Amino acid sequence: MHERREGLPELPNSEGRELVFRFAPNPNGPLTLGHSRGVIINSEYARQHGGRIVLRFDDTGIKTKPPLAEAYGWIDDEFRWLTGRAPDVRLLASERMDLYLDKARDCLAQRICYVCTCTADEFKVTRVAREACPCRSRSSEQSLAEWEKMLDGTYAEGEAVVRVLTDMEESNPALRDWPALRIQTGEHPLVGTRYRVWPLLDFQSAIDDEEQGVTHIIRGKDLMDSTRKQTQLYDKLGWTYPETLYWGRVKVHEFGGFSTSQMRADIESGEFSDWDDIRLPTIRALRRRGFTAESLRLFWVELGLTQKDISVPLATLEAHNSGLVDASTPRLSLLRDPVRLALDVSAVEMPSELVLPNHPTEDLGVRTWPLDTDSGLEVLIEKGDLEFALSGDGVLRLKEFADIEVTSDGGGRMLHFEKGDGVRIVHWLAAGVERDAVLLHDCEGELQHPCMLESNDHAEGTLVQLERVGFARIEQVGDRGRPWRLVWTHG
RNA sequence: GCUGGUGUGGUGUAGUUCGGUCCAUCAUGACGGACUCUCGAUCCGUCGACCCGGGUUCAAAUCCCGGCAUCAGCACCA
DSSP states (O other): OOOOOOSSOOOTTOTTSOOEEEEOOOOSSSOBHHHHHHHHHHHHHHHHHTOEEEEEEOOOOOSSSOOOTTHHHHHHHHHHHHHSSOOSEEEEGGGOHHHHHHHHHHHHHTTSEEEEOSOHHHHHHHHHHTOOOGGGGOOHHHHHHHHHHHHHTSSOTTSOEEEEOOOTTOSSGGGSSOEEEEEOOSOBTTTBTSOSEEEOHHHHHHHHHHHTTOOEEEEEGGGHHHHHHHHHHHHHHTOOOOEEEEEOOEEETTTBOOOHHHHHHHHHTTSSSSTTOTTSOBHHHHHHTTOOHHHHHHHHHHHTTOOSOEEEOHHHHHHHHHHHHGGGOOEEOEEESEEEEEEEOTTSOOOSEEEEESSSSSOOOEEEEEOOOBTBEEEEEEHHHHHHHHTTTSEEEETTTEEEEEOTTSEEEEEESSOOTTOOEEOOEETTSEEEEEEEESBTBSEEEEEEEEOOOOOTTOEEEETTTEEEEEEEOOBTTBOEEEEEEEO
Protein backbone atom coordinates (compact mmCIF):
# COMPACT_ATOMS: atom_id res chain seq x y z
CA MET A 1 0.00 0.00 0.00
CA HIS A 2 1.20 3.49 -0.82
CA GLU A 3 1.89 6.15 1.74
CA ARG A 4 -1.07 8.46 2.04
CA ARG A 5 -0.23 11.96 0.95
CA GLU A 6 -0.94 14.61 3.53
CA GLY A 7 -2.27 18.00 2.59
CA LEU A 8 -1.77 19.71 -0.72
CA PRO A 9 0.11 18.10 -3.61
CA GLU A 10 3.73 18.91 -4.30
CA LEU A 11 4.25 22.09 -6.28
CA PRO A 12 6.07 21.68 -9.59
CA ASN A 13 9.24 23.65 -10.20
CA SER A 14 9.39 24.97 -6.66
CA GLU A 15 12.87 23.99 -5.57
CA GLY A 16 15.54 26.53 -4.81
CA ARG A 17 13.78 29.71 -5.76
CA GLU A 18 11.63 32.33 -4.19
CA LEU A 19 8.00 31.69 -4.97
CA VAL A 20 5.36 34.28 -5.66
CA PHE A 21 1.65 33.51 -5.64
CA ARG A 22 -1.28 35.73 -6.28
CA PHE A 23 -4.96 36.05 -5.64
CA ALA A 24 -6.65 38.33 -8.15
CA PRO A 25 -10.34 38.92 -7.54
CA ASN A 26 -12.68 41.28 -9.31
CA PRO A 27 -13.92 43.59 -6.54
CA ASN A 28 -17.50 43.50 -7.75
CA GLY A 29 -18.65 42.29 -4.35
CA PRO A 30 -17.29 40.74 -1.17
CA LEU A 31 -15.53 37.38 -1.29
CA THR A 32 -17.56 34.21 -1.54
CA LEU A 33 -16.89 30.73 -0.30
CA GLY A 34 -15.65 30.03 -3.82
CA HIS A 35 -13.09 32.83 -3.63
CA SER A 36 -11.88 31.56 -0.29
CA ARG A 37 -10.46 28.55 -2.08
CA GLY A 38 -8.14 30.82 -4.03
CA VAL A 39 -7.15 32.79 -0.96
CA ILE A 40 -6.53 29.71 1.15
CA ILE A 41 -4.79 27.45 -1.37
CA ASN A 42 -2.46 30.18 -2.60
CA SER A 43 -1.62 31.46 0.85
CA GLU A 44 -1.17 27.93 2.13
CA TYR A 45 1.41 27.21 -0.55
CA ALA A 46 3.08 30.55 0.12
CA ARG A 47 3.28 29.71 3.81
CA GLN A 48 4.70 26.25 3.15
CA HIS A 49 7.38 27.54 0.80
CA GLY A 50 8.16 30.79 2.53
CA GLY A 51 6.88 32.55 -0.57
CA ARG A 52 5.06 35.82 -1.03
CA ILE A 53 1.46 36.42 -1.97
CA VAL A 54 0.10 39.25 -4.06
CA LEU A 55 -3.45 40.50 -3.63
CA ARG A 56 -4.32 42.12 -6.92
CA PHE A 57 -7.66 43.70 -7.66
CA ASP A 58 -8.42 42.94 -11.29
CA ASP A 59 -10.83 45.81 -11.72
CA THR A 60 -10.53 46.81 -15.35
CA GLY A 61 -14.02 45.83 -16.49
CA ILE A 62 -16.64 48.46 -15.81
CA LYS A 63 -19.49 47.19 -17.95
CA THR A 64 -20.49 43.60 -17.30
CA LYS A 65 -19.01 43.11 -13.83
CA PRO A 66 -18.43 46.61 -12.53
CA PRO A 67 -16.27 47.03 -9.42
CA LEU A 68 -17.93 48.16 -6.21
CA ALA A 69 -16.08 50.90 -4.35
CA GLU A 70 -16.78 49.36 -0.92
CA ALA A 71 -15.68 45.90 -1.99
CA TYR A 72 -11.96 46.70 -1.96
CA GLY A 73 -11.96 47.21 1.80
CA TRP A 74 -14.21 44.23 2.37
CA ILE A 75 -11.83 42.01 0.46
CA ASP A 76 -8.83 43.34 2.39
CA ASP A 77 -10.60 42.40 5.63
CA GLU A 78 -11.70 39.03 4.38
CA PHE A 79 -8.27 38.16 3.07
CA ARG A 80 -6.77 39.00 6.44
CA TRP A 81 -9.42 37.06 8.30
CA LEU A 82 -8.98 33.97 6.12
CA THR A 83 -5.19 33.88 6.17
CA GLY A 84 -4.47 35.59 9.46
CA ARG A 85 -2.23 38.13 7.78
CA ALA A 86 -2.09 40.87 5.18
CA PRO A 87 -0.86 40.11 1.67
CA ASP A 88 2.82 40.87 0.94
CA VAL A 89 1.85 43.05 -1.99
CA ARG A 90 -1.45 44.81 -2.65
CA LEU A 91 -2.20 46.22 -6.10
CA LEU A 92 -5.06 47.73 -8.02
CA ALA A 93 -5.11 47.15 -11.75
CA SER A 94 -7.03 50.38 -12.18
CA GLU A 95 -4.02 52.26 -10.79
CA ARG A 96 -1.74 50.62 -13.31
CA MET A 97 -3.56 51.62 -16.47
CA ASP A 98 -0.67 53.63 -17.89
CA LEU A 99 1.49 50.53 -17.77
CA TYR A 100 -1.03 48.47 -19.75
CA LEU A 101 -1.52 51.22 -22.31
CA ASP A 102 2.24 51.63 -22.77
CA LYS A 103 2.62 47.91 -23.18
CA ALA A 104 -0.19 47.85 -25.71
CA ARG A 105 1.55 50.51 -27.75
CA ASP A 106 4.75 48.45 -27.68
CA CYS A 107 2.88 45.40 -28.84
CA LEU A 108 1.31 47.36 -31.69
CA ALA A 109 4.68 48.78 -32.68
CA GLN A 110 6.13 45.28 -32.79
CA ARG A 111 3.07 43.96 -34.61
CA ILE A 112 2.40 41.51 -31.79
CA CYS A 113 -1.01 43.11 -31.74
CA TYR A 114 -3.13 45.01 -34.25
CA VAL A 115 -6.14 47.26 -34.11
CA CYS A 116 -9.28 45.59 -35.42
CA THR A 117 -12.24 47.73 -36.44
CA CYS A 118 -14.56 44.88 -37.32
CA THR A 119 -17.67 44.52 -35.22
CA ALA A 120 -17.79 41.65 -32.76
CA ASP A 121 -20.21 39.79 -35.02
CA GLU A 122 -18.11 40.29 -38.12
CA PHE A 123 -15.03 39.04 -36.39
CA LYS A 124 -16.86 36.02 -35.05
CA VAL A 125 -17.56 34.91 -38.62
CA THR A 126 -13.93 35.11 -39.65
CA ARG A 127 -12.83 33.43 -36.45
CA VAL A 128 -15.06 30.46 -37.07
CA ALA A 129 -14.03 30.30 -40.72
CA ARG A 130 -10.35 30.53 -39.79
CA GLU A 131 -10.00 33.50 -42.09
CA ALA A 132 -8.10 36.71 -41.61
CA CYS A 133 -10.30 39.72 -41.08
CA PRO A 134 -9.49 42.82 -43.22
CA CYS A 135 -7.76 44.54 -40.30
CA ARG A 136 -5.33 41.74 -39.79
CA SER A 137 -3.00 42.95 -42.51
CA ARG A 138 -2.56 46.40 -40.97
CA SER A 139 1.04 47.44 -40.61
CA SER A 140 2.29 48.51 -37.21
CA GLU A 141 2.18 52.15 -38.40
CA GLN A 142 -1.42 51.81 -39.46
CA SER A 143 -2.35 50.11 -36.19
CA LEU A 144 -0.63 52.84 -34.18
CA ALA A 145 -2.61 55.45 -36.06
CA GLU A 146 -5.84 53.59 -35.33
CA TRP A 147 -4.71 53.23 -31.70
CA GLU A 148 -4.56 57.00 -31.37
CA LYS A 149 -8.11 57.17 -32.68
CA MET A 150 -9.19 54.68 -29.99
CA LEU A 151 -7.58 56.85 -27.33
CA ASP A 152 -8.78 60.23 -28.55
CA GLY A 153 -12.42 59.28 -28.91
CA THR A 154 -12.66 59.05 -32.67
CA TYR A 155 -13.82 55.50 -32.21
CA ALA A 156 -16.78 54.91 -29.96
CA GLU A 157 -17.29 51.96 -27.69
CA GLY A 158 -17.47 48.77 -29.76
CA GLU A 159 -15.93 50.27 -32.88
CA ALA A 160 -12.34 49.21 -32.37
CA VAL A 161 -10.39 46.68 -30.37
CA VAL A 162 -6.76 45.64 -30.02
CA ARG A 163 -6.18 41.99 -30.91
CA VAL A 164 -3.21 39.75 -30.39
CA LEU A 165 -1.90 38.48 -33.72
CA THR A 166 -1.85 34.71 -33.24
CA ASP A 167 -2.76 32.20 -35.92
CA MET A 168 -6.16 31.81 -37.54
CA GLU A 169 -5.32 28.12 -38.04
CA GLU A 170 -5.20 27.52 -34.29
CA SER A 171 -7.28 24.40 -33.69
CA ASN A 172 -8.79 25.97 -30.59
CA PRO A 173 -11.04 28.81 -31.75
CA ALA A 174 -10.59 30.64 -28.46
CA LEU A 175 -6.95 31.25 -29.33
CA ARG A 176 -7.49 32.85 -32.73
CA ASP A 177 -6.59 36.56 -32.55
CA TRP A 178 -8.12 37.12 -29.14
CA PRO A 179 -8.97 40.64 -27.96
CA ALA A 180 -6.53 42.39 -25.62
CA LEU A 181 -7.96 45.85 -25.09
CA ARG A 182 -11.29 47.51 -25.81
CA ILE A 183 -13.04 50.84 -25.40
CA GLN A 184 -15.25 51.38 -22.35
CA THR A 185 -16.88 54.74 -21.80
CA GLY A 186 -18.47 54.18 -18.42
CA GLU A 187 -17.29 55.49 -15.09
CA HIS A 188 -14.93 53.50 -12.91
CA PRO A 189 -15.64 53.82 -9.16
CA LEU A 190 -12.01 54.71 -8.44
CA VAL A 191 -10.55 56.39 -11.50
CA GLY A 192 -13.73 57.80 -12.95
CA THR A 193 -13.63 58.59 -16.65
CA ARG A 194 -9.88 59.10 -16.89
CA TYR A 195 -9.44 56.20 -19.32
CA ARG A 196 -11.26 55.15 -22.47
CA VAL A 197 -9.27 52.13 -23.51
CA TRP A 198 -9.12 49.30 -21.01
CA PRO A 199 -7.28 45.97 -21.11
CA LEU A 200 -9.17 42.70 -20.95
CA LEU A 201 -8.25 40.15 -18.32
CA ASP A 202 -5.92 38.10 -20.48
CA PHE A 203 -3.77 41.09 -21.38
CA GLN A 204 -3.81 42.86 -18.04
CA SER A 205 -3.20 39.75 -16.04
CA ALA A 206 -0.39 38.59 -18.32
CA ILE A 207 1.48 41.84 -17.89
CA ASP A 208 0.91 41.96 -14.17
CA ASP A 209 2.00 38.40 -13.52
CA GLU A 210 5.29 39.12 -15.28
CA GLU A 211 5.73 42.46 -13.53
CA GLN A 212 5.12 40.95 -10.10
CA GLY A 213 7.31 37.96 -10.72
CA VAL A 214 4.52 35.48 -10.14
CA THR A 215 5.94 31.96 -10.22
CA HIS A 216 2.80 29.91 -9.63
CA ILE A 217 -0.78 30.56 -10.62
CA ILE A 218 -3.37 28.38 -8.97
CA ARG A 219 -6.92 28.94 -10.11
CA GLY A 220 -10.08 27.39 -11.47
CA LYS A 221 -9.91 25.29 -14.61
CA ASP A 222 -12.37 27.58 -16.36
CA LEU A 223 -9.30 29.75 -16.92
CA MET A 224 -7.38 27.07 -18.82
CA ASP A 225 -7.85 28.80 -22.14
CA SER A 226 -6.78 31.99 -20.48
CA THR A 227 -3.48 30.31 -19.68
CA ARG A 228 -3.09 29.27 -23.31
CA LYS A 229 -3.81 32.78 -24.53
CA GLN A 230 -1.43 34.34 -22.08
CA THR A 231 1.24 31.81 -22.96
CA GLN A 232 0.95 32.90 -26.59
CA LEU A 233 1.59 36.47 -25.53
CA TYR A 234 4.46 35.49 -23.25
CA ASP A 235 6.12 33.59 -26.07
CA LYS A 236 5.90 36.64 -28.32
CA LEU A 237 7.37 38.87 -25.62
CA GLY A 238 10.09 36.38 -24.77
CA TRP A 239 8.82 35.80 -21.24
CA THR A 240 8.27 32.51 -19.43
CA TYR A 241 4.78 31.82 -18.20
CA PRO A 242 4.36 30.82 -14.53
CA GLU A 243 3.58 27.25 -13.48
CA THR A 244 -0.16 26.88 -13.49
CA LEU A 245 -2.36 24.54 -11.45
CA TYR A 246 -6.12 24.23 -11.55
CA TRP A 247 -9.03 23.09 -9.51
CA GLY A 248 -12.40 22.01 -10.85
CA ARG A 249 -15.76 23.63 -10.45
CA VAL A 250 -17.28 23.37 -6.98
CA LYS A 251 -20.84 23.46 -5.88
CA VAL A 252 -22.02 23.27 -2.32
CA HIS A 253 -25.34 21.42 -2.07
CA GLU A 254 -26.90 24.10 0.09
CA PHE A 255 -25.84 27.02 -2.09
CA GLY A 256 -25.38 25.92 -5.69
CA GLY A 257 -22.91 28.22 -7.41
CA PHE A 258 -21.19 31.36 -6.17
CA SER A 259 -22.04 34.07 -8.67
CA THR A 260 -21.24 37.48 -7.23
CA SER A 261 -23.21 39.22 -9.98
CA GLN A 262 -26.27 37.09 -9.29
CA MET A 263 -26.09 37.79 -5.57
CA ARG A 264 -25.77 41.48 -6.25
CA ALA A 265 -28.89 41.38 -8.36
CA ASP A 266 -30.79 39.37 -5.75
CA ILE A 267 -29.85 41.80 -3.00
CA GLU A 268 -30.94 44.74 -5.11
CA SER A 269 -34.25 43.07 -5.85
CA GLY A 270 -34.81 42.53 -2.14
CA GLU A 271 -34.65 38.76 -2.20
CA PHE A 272 -31.77 38.88 0.27
CA SER A 273 -31.24 41.50 2.93
CA ASP A 274 -27.57 42.23 2.31
CA TRP A 275 -24.22 40.59 1.51
CA ASP A 276 -24.21 39.04 4.97
CA ASP A 277 -27.67 37.51 4.64
CA ILE A 278 -27.14 34.15 6.33
CA ARG A 279 -28.47 32.25 3.34
CA LEU A 280 -25.70 33.60 1.10
CA PRO A 281 -22.37 31.85 0.48
CA THR A 282 -20.32 34.94 1.22
CA ILE A 283 -17.44 34.97 3.67
CA ARG A 284 -19.23 37.72 5.54
CA ALA A 285 -22.28 35.51 6.02
CA LEU A 286 -20.22 32.52 7.09
CA ARG A 287 -18.35 34.64 9.61
CA ARG A 288 -21.59 36.01 10.89
CA ARG A 289 -22.83 32.49 11.39
CA GLY A 290 -19.83 31.50 13.45
CA PHE A 291 -17.73 29.50 11.03
CA THR A 292 -14.03 29.84 11.76
CA ALA A 293 -11.34 30.66 9.24
CA GLU A 294 -9.53 27.51 10.28
CA SER A 295 -12.52 25.36 9.35
CA LEU A 296 -12.45 26.85 5.86
CA ARG A 297 -8.72 26.19 5.61
CA LEU A 298 -9.17 22.54 6.58
CA PHE A 299 -12.09 22.24 4.19
CA TRP A 300 -10.22 23.50 1.13
CA VAL A 301 -6.96 21.76 1.89
CA GLU A 302 -8.84 18.50 2.22
CA LEU A 303 -10.52 18.99 -1.15
CA GLY A 304 -7.06 19.52 -2.61
CA LEU A 305 -6.38 20.44 -6.20
CA THR A 306 -8.22 17.93 -8.33
CA GLN A 307 -9.68 19.12 -11.59
CA LYS A 308 -12.82 17.15 -10.98
CA ASP A 309 -16.10 19.03 -10.81
CA ILE A 310 -17.42 18.41 -7.36
CA SER A 311 -20.50 19.02 -5.31
CA VAL A 312 -19.96 18.90 -1.58
CA PRO A 313 -22.35 19.10 1.32
CA LEU A 314 -21.92 21.88 3.83
CA ALA A 315 -21.81 19.13 6.46
CA THR A 316 -18.15 18.61 5.62
CA LEU A 317 -17.34 22.18 6.59
CA GLU A 318 -19.59 21.91 9.62
CA ALA A 319 -17.77 18.82 10.83
CA HIS A 320 -14.47 20.70 10.72
CA ASN A 321 -15.97 23.64 12.53
CA SER A 322 -17.60 21.55 15.25
CA GLY A 323 -14.32 19.82 15.96
CA LEU A 324 -12.54 23.14 16.24
CA VAL A 325 -14.97 25.01 18.43
CA ASP A 326 -16.58 22.38 20.62
CA ALA A 327 -14.07 22.53 23.47
CA SER A 328 -14.27 26.29 23.79
CA THR A 329 -17.97 26.99 23.39
CA PRO A 330 -19.96 27.53 26.58
CA ARG A 331 -23.26 25.73 26.86
CA LEU A 332 -26.52 27.58 27.19
CA SER A 333 -30.13 26.54 27.30
CA LEU A 334 -32.41 27.83 24.58
CA LEU A 335 -36.03 26.83 24.25
CA ARG A 336 -37.94 26.95 21.01
CA ASP A 337 -41.70 26.99 21.57
CA PRO A 338 -41.34 27.24 25.35
CA VAL A 339 -44.18 26.22 27.68
CA ARG A 340 -44.41 27.01 31.37
CA LEU A 341 -44.99 24.45 34.06
CA ALA A 342 -45.87 25.11 37.69
CA LEU A 343 -44.29 22.33 39.71
CA ASP A 344 -45.30 21.14 43.13
CA VAL A 345 -42.09 20.82 45.12
CA SER A 346 -43.49 19.43 48.35
CA ALA A 347 -41.91 16.03 47.80
CA VAL A 348 -38.32 17.32 47.87
CA GLU A 349 -36.08 19.63 49.82
CA MET A 350 -35.46 22.50 47.38
CA PRO A 351 -32.11 24.29 47.14
CA SER A 352 -32.13 28.05 46.70
CA GLU A 353 -29.93 27.98 43.64
CA LEU A 354 -28.57 25.66 41.00
CA VAL A 355 -24.94 25.70 39.83
CA LEU A 356 -24.34 24.38 36.33
CA PRO A 357 -21.06 23.86 34.47
CA ASN A 358 -20.53 25.90 31.31
CA HIS A 359 -19.02 22.86 29.61
CA PRO A 360 -19.41 19.14 30.37
CA THR A 361 -15.69 18.36 30.28
CA GLU A 362 -13.67 21.53 29.83
CA ASP A 363 -13.15 24.00 32.65
CA LEU A 364 -15.11 26.97 31.38
CA GLY A 365 -16.58 28.03 34.70
CA VAL A 366 -20.13 27.75 35.95
CA ARG A 367 -23.41 29.61 35.82
CA THR A 368 -25.82 29.89 38.70
CA TRP A 369 -29.61 29.91 38.53
CA PRO A 370 -31.50 31.26 41.53
CA LEU A 371 -34.54 29.10 42.29
CA ASP A 372 -37.62 30.80 43.62
CA THR A 373 -39.62 28.11 45.42
CA ASP A 374 -41.94 30.21 47.59
CA SER A 375 -44.97 28.81 45.83
CA GLY A 376 -43.68 25.78 44.01
CA LEU A 377 -41.23 26.06 41.15
CA GLU A 378 -41.98 27.50 37.77
CA VAL A 379 -39.95 26.07 34.89
CA LEU A 380 -39.98 26.26 31.10
CA ILE A 381 -39.41 23.38 28.70
CA GLU A 382 -39.90 22.94 24.97
CA LYS A 383 -43.40 22.18 23.84
CA GLY A 384 -42.17 19.16 21.91
CA ASP A 385 -40.69 17.63 25.05
CA LEU A 386 -43.90 18.19 26.96
CA GLU A 387 -45.88 16.46 24.23
CA PHE A 388 -43.40 13.61 24.23
CA ALA A 389 -43.83 13.19 27.97
CA LEU A 390 -47.61 13.32 27.84
CA SER A 391 -47.67 10.64 25.19
CA GLY A 392 -45.84 8.38 27.66
CA ASP A 393 -45.68 8.15 31.41
CA GLY A 394 -45.29 11.91 31.88
CA VAL A 395 -41.82 11.67 33.41
CA LEU A 396 -38.93 13.89 32.22
CA ARG A 397 -35.47 14.65 33.49
CA LEU A 398 -34.66 18.34 33.83
CA LYS A 399 -31.02 18.21 32.78
CA GLU A 400 -28.55 18.42 35.64
CA PHE A 401 -31.38 18.82 38.15
CA ALA A 402 -34.33 16.57 38.82
CA ASP A 403 -36.91 14.16 37.48
CA ILE A 404 -40.40 15.56 37.20
CA GLU A 405 -43.83 14.33 36.29
CA VAL A 406 -45.90 16.59 34.09
CA THR A 407 -49.61 16.84 33.53
CA SER A 408 -51.62 18.10 30.59
CA ASP A 409 -52.92 21.15 32.48
CA GLY A 410 -49.50 22.88 32.64
CA GLY A 411 -48.74 21.56 36.09
CA GLY A 412 -46.61 18.79 37.49
CA ARG A 413 -44.47 17.84 40.42
CA MET A 414 -40.90 17.28 41.38
CA LEU A 415 -40.19 13.59 41.93
CA HIS A 416 -36.56 13.39 43.07
CA PHE A 417 -33.07 14.62 42.20
CA GLU A 418 -31.69 11.23 41.21
CA LYS A 419 -32.05 10.35 37.55
CA GLY A 420 -34.38 7.49 36.86
CA ASP A 421 -33.48 4.87 34.27
CA GLY A 422 -34.56 5.56 30.73
CA VAL A 423 -35.96 9.00 31.45
CA ARG A 424 -35.63 11.52 28.65
CA ILE A 425 -33.22 14.31 29.52
CA VAL A 426 -34.53 17.71 28.46
CA HIS A 427 -32.98 21.15 28.58
CA TRP A 428 -35.01 23.67 30.51
CA LEU A 429 -35.06 27.04 32.21
CA ALA A 430 -36.05 28.06 35.71
CA ALA A 431 -38.45 30.98 35.78
CA GLY A 432 -36.46 34.16 36.22
CA VAL A 433 -33.47 33.20 34.08
CA GLU A 434 -35.38 33.19 30.79
CA ARG A 435 -34.79 36.02 28.36
CA ASP A 436 -36.53 36.81 25.12
CA ALA A 437 -34.45 35.82 22.11
CA VAL A 438 -34.70 35.25 18.40
CA LEU A 439 -32.79 32.62 16.47
CA LEU A 440 -31.92 33.40 12.87
CA HIS A 441 -31.94 30.18 10.91
CA ASP A 442 -30.98 29.71 7.27
CA CYS A 443 -33.39 26.89 6.50
CA GLU A 444 -36.59 28.84 6.08
CA GLY A 445 -35.20 32.08 4.85
CA GLU A 446 -33.77 34.55 7.31
CA LEU A 447 -36.54 33.75 9.74
CA GLN A 448 -36.52 34.92 13.28
CA HIS A 449 -37.81 32.25 15.61
CA PRO A 450 -39.00 33.61 18.95
CA CYS A 451 -37.29 31.67 21.73
CA MET A 452 -36.34 31.84 25.36
CA LEU A 453 -32.64 32.00 26.08
CA GLU A 454 -30.92 31.44 29.37
CA SER A 455 -29.71 34.66 30.98
CA ASN A 456 -25.97 35.01 30.53
CA ASP A 457 -23.16 37.53 30.35
CA HIS A 458 -21.41 36.44 27.18
CA ALA A 459 -20.24 39.18 24.85
CA GLU A 460 -21.55 39.85 21.41
CA GLY A 461 -19.85 37.59 18.90
CA THR A 462 -19.46 34.68 21.31
CA LEU A 463 -20.06 31.26 19.82
CA VAL A 464 -22.14 29.11 22.14
CA GLN A 465 -23.59 25.64 22.06
CA LEU A 466 -27.30 25.57 22.72
CA GLU A 467 -27.90 22.33 24.56
CA ARG A 468 -29.68 19.73 22.45
CA VAL A 469 -30.04 22.29 19.66
CA GLY A 470 -26.67 23.14 18.17
CA PHE A 471 -24.10 25.87 17.80
CA ALA A 472 -25.03 29.51 17.40
CA ARG A 473 -23.35 32.87 17.55
CA ILE A 474 -24.56 35.66 19.79
CA GLU A 475 -25.07 38.51 17.41
CA GLN A 476 -26.73 40.97 19.71
CA VAL A 477 -26.92 40.99 23.48
CA GLY A 478 -30.41 41.44 24.85
CA ASP A 479 -31.26 44.64 26.58
CA ARG A 480 -34.33 46.27 28.08
CA GLY A 481 -37.10 45.36 25.70
CA ARG A 482 -34.71 44.19 23.04
CA PRO A 483 -34.43 40.42 22.64
CA TRP A 484 -31.16 38.55 22.32
CA ARG A 485 -30.36 37.76 18.73
CA LEU A 486 -28.62 34.51 17.88
CA VAL A 487 -27.48 33.27 14.49
CA TRP A 488 -27.64 29.56 13.87
CA THR A 489 -24.31 27.94 12.99
CA HIS A 490 -24.93 24.23 12.66
CA GLY A 491 -25.89 21.17 14.66
C1' G B 1 -19.67 22.39 -34.14
C1' C B 2 -14.39 23.32 -32.60
C1' U B 3 -10.91 23.05 -28.34
C1' G B 4 -9.59 21.47 -23.68
C1' G B 5 -10.43 19.12 -18.83
C1' U B 6 -12.44 15.33 -15.65
C1' G B 7 -14.60 10.21 -14.46
C1' U B 8 -12.44 5.75 -7.46
C1' G B 9 -18.19 3.90 -2.08
C1' G B 10 -24.03 8.49 -0.68
C1' U B 11 -20.38 12.89 -0.66
C1' G B 12 -15.29 14.22 -0.98
C1' U B 13 -10.38 12.26 -1.20
C1' A B 14 -5.41 9.02 -1.47
C1' G B 15 -3.27 5.87 -4.96
C1' U B 16 -2.53 6.79 -11.71
C1' U B 17 3.93 10.08 -13.22
C1' C B 18 7.50 4.77 -12.85
C1' G B 19 1.69 -1.78 -13.61
C1' G B 20 2.62 -6.00 -8.60
C1' U B 21 3.50 -3.68 -1.59
C1' C B 22 -4.43 -2.10 -3.60
C1' C B 23 -9.63 -8.34 -2.39
C1' A B 24 -7.95 -0.08 -2.93
C1' U B 25 -6.58 5.15 1.88
C1' C B 26 -8.60 8.75 4.93
C1' A B 27 -12.56 11.90 6.11
C1' U B 28 -17.58 12.87 5.98
C1' G B 29 -22.37 10.45 5.86
C1' A B 30 -25.94 6.60 7.15
C1' C B 31 -26.91 2.65 10.47
C1' G B 32 -25.88 -0.10 15.13
C1' G B 33 -23.45 -0.36 19.90
C1' A B 34 -20.58 1.55 24.40
C1' C B 35 -20.04 5.73 27.49
C1' U B 36 -21.94 10.41 28.96
C1' C B 37 -27.22 14.07 33.13
C1' U B 38 -27.34 17.49 25.43
C1' C B 39 -29.94 15.05 20.01
C1' G B 40 -23.13 17.50 21.54
C1' A B 41 -18.21 15.03 22.52
C1' U B 42 -15.47 10.45 22.89
C1' C B 43 -14.85 5.21 21.69
C1' C B 44 -16.14 0.63 18.88
C1' G B 45 -18.44 -1.72 14.82
C1' U B 46 -21.16 -2.10 10.10
C1' C B 47 -22.36 -0.26 5.09
C1' G B 48 -20.30 1.14 0.54
C1' A B 49 -16.29 2.51 -5.15
C1' C B 50 -11.94 1.91 -9.53
C1' C B 51 -17.56 5.12 -16.07
C1' C B 52 -18.23 1.18 -20.10
C1' G B 53 -16.05 -2.21 -23.86
C1' G B 54 -11.84 -4.19 -25.92
C1' G B 55 -6.33 -4.82 -25.89
C1' U B 56 -1.15 -5.54 -23.84
C1' U B 57 0.75 -8.43 -19.57
C1' C B 58 2.23 -13.75 -15.33
C1' A B 59 -0.13 -9.21 -13.20
C1' A B 60 -4.14 -3.18 -14.83
C1' A B 61 -7.54 1.83 -10.72
C1' U B 62 -2.61 2.55 -13.00
C1' C B 63 -0.39 1.44 -19.87
C1' C B 64 -2.88 1.40 -25.15
C1' C B 65 -7.35 1.79 -28.37
C1' G B 66 -12.54 2.82 -28.82
C1' G B 67 -16.95 4.50 -26.66
C1' C B 68 -20.06 7.03 -23.01
C1' A B 69 -20.96 10.76 -19.39
C1' U B 70 -19.98 15.37 -17.50
C1' C B 71 -17.82 20.32 -17.04
C1' A B 72 -15.52 24.48 -19.14
C1' G B 73 -13.72 27.87 -23.11
C1' C B 74 -14.79 29.53 -28.16
C1' A B 75 -17.32 37.53 -24.76
C1' C B 76 -15.29 44.17 -27.12
C1' C B 77 -16.83 39.52 -18.75
C1' A B 78 -13.59 38.77 -14.59
